[in-house]
Amino acid sequence: MVRMLTAEDLQCLKTIAVMGGCRGPVFASSQTLGTTIGSSPQTASRRLQALERTGLIDRSVNPDGQHITVTAQGEEVLRREYSEYCRIFGREETSVTLVGTLISGLGEGRYYMSLEPYKQQFLEHLGFEPFPGTLNIRLGQASIRQRKKLEQLEWIEIKGFTADDRTFGSARCLPCRIGKWPCGIVVPVRSHYPEDIIELVSPVALRDALGIKDMDTVTVEILQ
Amino acid sequence: MVRMLTAEDLQCLKTIAVMGGCRGPVFASSQTLGTTIGSSPQTASRRLQALERTGLIDRSVNPDGQHITVTAQGEEVLRREYSEYCRIFGREETSVTLVGTLISGLGEGRYYMSLEPYKQQFLEHLGFEPFPGTLNIRLGQASIRQRKKLEQLEWIEIKGFTADDRTFGSARCLPCRIGKWPCGIVVPVRSHYPEDIIELVSPVALRDALGIKDMDTVTVEILQ
DNA sequence: ATTACTAGTAGACGAGTAA
DNA sequence: TTTACTCGTCTACTAGTAA
DSSP states (O other): OOOOOOOHHHHHHHHHHHIITSOOOOOEHEEEHHHHTSOOHHHHHHHHHHHHHSEEEEEEEETTTEEEHHHOHHHHHHHHHHHHHHHTTTOOEEEEEEEEEEEEEOOOOHHHTTSSHHHHHHHHSSSSSOOSSSSEEEEOOHHHHHHHHGGSSSOOOOOOEEETEEOOOOOOEEEEETTTTTEEEEEESSSOOTHHHTEEEEEHHHHHHHOOOOTTTEEEEOOO | OOOOOOHHHHHHHHHIIIITTTSSSSSEEEHHHHHHHHOHHHHHHHHHHHHHHSSEEEEEEEETTTEEOOOOOHHHHHHHHHHHHHHOOOOOOOOOEEEEEEEEEOSSSHHHSSSSHHHHHHHHSSOOOOSSOOEEEEEHHHHHHHHGGGEEEOOEEEEOEEEEEEEOOOEEEEEEEEEEEEEEEEEEESSSSOTTTTEEOOOOOOOOHOOTTTTEEEEEEEEE
């Protein structure tokens, strides 16, 4: 009977991998390993023998310790374990917080938000009729990096339309919050926006509702 | 002696979590659980008893099986494990922003930060000598959730020591920033901290440097 | 079918020791 | 110091049984 891989053996294998055993040989003794896995040196030694016998580690035993490497087979075992933990925690809700300062826009937002086709779509997808006017926020350095994560989230498509011989472009919208107010980050599909500025629609005049003015710090939460 | 969490118990806890035990109660019997963890129903039953006794799971035992939920404490244990696997395989850049309000601490931070052994370790690992005094922040709801991700990051170990017949405990520290100032989130290893409060060390008196007072909003950036 | 006892046993543990 | 053996103990397993 070939002995099964016990949970303790796996724990020992993981410990070696954390020490860097997947990238190259790590030096350890039964004593030090026993301390980290919470056992006697004898037991640690027996674990290493078992792991070697089952082909999960390679090692060279010296009089003063041993050099241990996790084999490809051992790495595969660990990867299976890792993937199980990813199933527990991996696809949890994404939550990104952007922090920036309030700035003045060009007043274009007010115009676009007054157009019925846009208003209708925001009402349908965000659950509120947008206040005619948008909030422009200049992001801090860390938030610019954070913003890139938003690309992976599910944006709402706001369709363009034609009216009075003019074409109004499409946009993408991401639901978010400022304080208790539901908002939406709006990004035109065609024109290129600066990466440090976001534009938001909201059901109310946020400058009044939150009592904020230019250069004030604003925190935007994206929960998905 | 309270029985330690064995590798087998952890394996059982993980199995429950994979079945969805972190999100809600999962229905299982000792038989089915025993099959998946490769043991007899009796052993599976004993595992569940042990996990319940140590507060890692909640359960309601019925005549036809049991409903099992992983507790917050159990989830924390799993997250630590997950973070070790992330250290082996994952290498993605994590960036977390916590937002909360400044509150007054108990003044203990000032005392601890004045102790030379702690000062030395912070200087060595964070690159600055901590200001004698800590900043306490009460996190918002979204940030409490975000905080759990921090478990996956690499914390610095601050070793405890003994002086004047008193034992000073170990702590974990995570480098972060508030504005342009480098800081560190400090969590004692032993004593249990409220999940909505974080304590930070910094090279300067942040209340003065940032001009902030109690109840002001503070944004903490963790880049790793 | 379940859970969770008790009982008997197999095997894993750490101390001691040799190389 | 190391590794890895032997050996005695005691833990932890499974089978059987009751509820």
